[in-house]
Amino acid sequence: xNNEKLNTIEATFLVVIxxxxxxxxxxxxxxxxSTGSSAIINVLYCSFLTLVFFFILNKLFxxxxxxxxxxxxEYVGGKPLKFITNLIYSVYLIFVxxxxxxxxxxxxxxxxxxxxxxxxxxxxxxxxxxIVNKLGFKNIVKVNTLIxxxxxxxxxxxxxxxxxxxxxxxxxxxxxxxFKETFVTGALNIFxxxxxxxxxxxxxxxxxxxKYKTVGIVSILLSSVYLLLSVASLLFLFPFLTTGxxxxxxxxxxRAIEFGKFFExxxxxFILVWIxxxxxxxxxxxxxxTKMNKxxxxxxxxxxxxxxVALIIFFVTLIPKDSSQIIFLETTVYKYAALAVVFVxxxxxxxxxxxKRTGVKVKQIKNNKKLDLxxxxxxx
Numbered sequence: 001x002n003n004e005k006l007n008t009i010e011a012t013f014l015v016v017i018x019x020x021x022x023x024x025x026x027x028x029x030x031x032x033x034s035t036g037s038s039a040i041i042n043v044l045y046c047s048f049l050t051l052v053f054f055f056i057l058n059k060l061f062x063x064x065x066x067x068x069x070x071x072x073x074e075y076v077g078g079k080p081l082k083f084i085t086n087l088i089y090s091v092y093l094i095f096v097x098x099x100x101x102x103x104x105x106x107x108x109x110x111x112x113x114x115x116x117x118x119x120x121x122x123x124x125x126x127x128x129x130x131i132v133n134k135l136g137f138k139n140i141v142k143v144n145t146l147i148x149x150x151x152x153x154x155x156x157x158x159x160x161x162x163x164x165x166x167x168x169x170x171x172x173x174x175x176x177x178x179f180k181e182t183f184v185t186g187a188l189n190i191f192x193x194x195x196x197x198x199x200x201x202x203x204x205x206x207x208x209x210x211k212y213k214t215v216g217i218v219s220i221l222l223s224s225v226y227l228l229l230s231v232a233s234l235l236f237l238f239p240f241l242t243t244g245x246x247x248x249x250x251x252x253x254x255r256a257i258e259f260g261k262f263f264e265x266x267x268x269x270f271i272l273v274w275i276x277x278x279x280x281x282x283x284x285x286x287x288x289x290t291k292m293n294k295x296x297x298x299x300x301x302x303x304x305x306x307x308x309v310a311l312i313i314f315f316v317t318l319i320p321k322d323s324s325q326i327i328f329l330e331t332t333v334y335k336y337a338a339l340a341v342v343f344v345x346x347x348x349x350x351x352x353x354x355x356k357r358t359g360v361k362v363k364q365i366k367n368n369k370k371l372d373l374x375x376x377x378x379x380x
Contacts, residue, residue, distance in 0.1 A: 004138060005206070005207045006202070006205045008215055009145065010144075010145055012215045013148040014144060014198060014202065015195060015196065015215065017148055017151070017277065018197070018284070019226070019227070020148075020151055020223065020277065021278060023223075026327070026331060028231045028234055030192075030331050031192065031227075032235060034181065034186065035177060035182055036181070037170060037173055038174060038176030038181070039235055042176075043189075043227055043228050044224075046186070046192060047220065047224035049190050051220055056347075057216070058212065059354075061212070063353070063357040063358065064203075064357070070292055072350060073085035073086075075356070081349075082296060086293065088341060089292060090292060090309075094285075094309065095333075095334075095337065096194075096334060096337070097282055098316030099320075099329045101317060102118070104274070105122045105125065119318065122314060123314060125278065125279060126282065129286050130286070130307065133283055134303070140280070143283075144284065148280075150276075152226065154273055156229065188335070188339065191342075191343075194334070196216075198288070199215070199219075282313075286310060
């Protein structure tokens, strides 16, 4: 297991890639449609809420050094709850990754491979992720660390290269559809940081447990900046996005970029970068689902689990029948699933575990005091 230990940068980038992969597609557009011109304020607000949430999360995790949510579940409710948590996490991660890969593969087909069969594109992604997982977790981490730098730069380029076309007055009215949509119902847009689910699983892989707080804060800040720039570029360039029109989200911004007449299809370069991003994302998801199930079922050989998870993800991508179902799964179902699993269920498990652990410590301290007092009485 020592070869699977992560330094602070590696761990941070693993968390960030999960959030960025969602942003590349329709996550930014979902925020725009729910908040209108106040989308930028809403992103800042949700980023703040996410940071506050993580500070509480970090506090709840302190009594469980080197433990993940699966371990805490076992402490709280024994093997039955451990199994339930593993099942919830596995189903959630498989559903989300399957939906995401289906959406991206459909995007590739529509833009570049009109005559291709979408399941074939999906199969190429999944088989590639299986091969990467067979090469080992550390290789996944190294490749992801290289990719993330490029991905972070792309959104800066997208925003910077289109500055001459932006209309900053589109930020008005400042509160968009109103105070309620921005700060009350708009708080639900915290689901945008659903990639934080990895923070519940990554602790056993950290070389230094004291760096967990740093990993969480930096990953949230990086994700916030990326989300903010993505939302801003879409808001300033495409005002019609707030009317409910379905789009390909950040991809539209790349189509607005021009680097002179010698390079007119800049979007092709971004698509190439995103292909590697999605491959890294899928490899990480399969890796952590495998880790969880190895722990729960006490299996030493990970290969059968990797193959089974990959197969299930592929079958999940075959469920939606048309683009409207894909959009519904990605926007509505994913939103409430992320809120339920990442921000409610997992939080409650940690909270109960924290109360139980601190309660045990208090009892131990009281018992020790009683023993000390009893010894003093006997001596007297």
